[in-house]
Amino acid sequence: MFNLSEQSKQGGAIGLIFRTLVRFLQLVLALTVCGLYGTDLNAARKADKYADSKWVYAVVVAGMSAVTCLVYLTPFIKAFYAFAWDFVLWVLWLAAFGVFGKLYIGEDPEGNGGIERMKNAVWVDLVNMLLWFITFVYSTFVFFHHRKRSLHTGRAKV
Structure with missing residues (x-):
C-alpha cells in the first residue's frame, strides 16, 4: 500500500506536497492548452479546412504532458528516474512557446476574440x-x- 514515509524520503513531506502540486498544475495547464488550441482545430475541421501543424503540435505536446503527469501522479512511480523525459517535454514546450510567442505576443487583437485567446x-x-x-x-x-x-534498498553506498 502507499507509504507516506517511503514516498517522502526524496524531500520529506514538503517535497511530496511540492511534487504533487507541481505535477497537478502541469496536468491542469496541459489540459488548458488542449482546450485553447483544440478550439481552433475543431473550427477548422467543421469548416473543412486543413489543421495547421502548429496547432496540432501544441495539442500533441499538451496531450503527452497530460499523460505523463497522470503517470507521475501515481504513488508508486518514482518520476525522478525519468528526468530525461522531463527534459524532452521542456524542450517541446520551449518550441511551442517560441512558435506561438513569435506569432501572437506583438499582435494587436483589435477586438478579435480568437487572437486574444x-x-x-x-x-x-x-x-x-x-x-x-x-x-x-x-x-x-x-x-x-x-x-x-x-536502487533496491537505498541504504548501501556504491
Missing part, C-alpha cells in the same frame, strides 16, 4: 515550459543524489 494561450505555454524546466532540474538533482545508493 491565442495571446493568452502563449502565456499558458510559457508557464508550462517553466514548470517542466523546474521538474527537469529537480528530477535530475534527485536522480544523481540517489544514484550513489542502492
Whole structure:
C-alpha cells in the first residue's frame, strides 16, 4: 500500500506536497492548452479546412504532458528516474512557446476574440515550459543524489 514515509524520503513531506502540486498544475495547464488550441482545430475541421501543424503540435505536446503527469501522479512511480523525459517535454514546450510567442505576443487583437485567446494561450505555454524546466532540474538533482545508493534498498553506498 502507499507509504507516506517511503514516498517522502526524496524531500520529506514538503517535497511530496511540492511534487504533487507541481505535477497537478502541469496536468491542469496541459489540459488548458488542449482546450485553447483544440478550439481552433475543431473550427477548422467543421469548416473543412486543413489543421495547421502548429496547432496540432501544441495539442500533441499538451496531450503527452497530460499523460505523463497522470503517470507521475501515481504513488508508486518514482518520476525522478525519468528526468530525461522531463527534459524532452521542456524542450517541446520551449518550441511551442517560441512558435506561438513569435506569432501572437506583438499582435494587436483589435477586438478579435480568437487572437486574444491565442495571446493568452502563449502565456499558458510559457508557464508550462517553466514548470517542466523546474521538474527537469529537480528530477535530475534527485536522480544523481540517489544514484550513489542502492536502487533496491537505498541504504548501501556504491
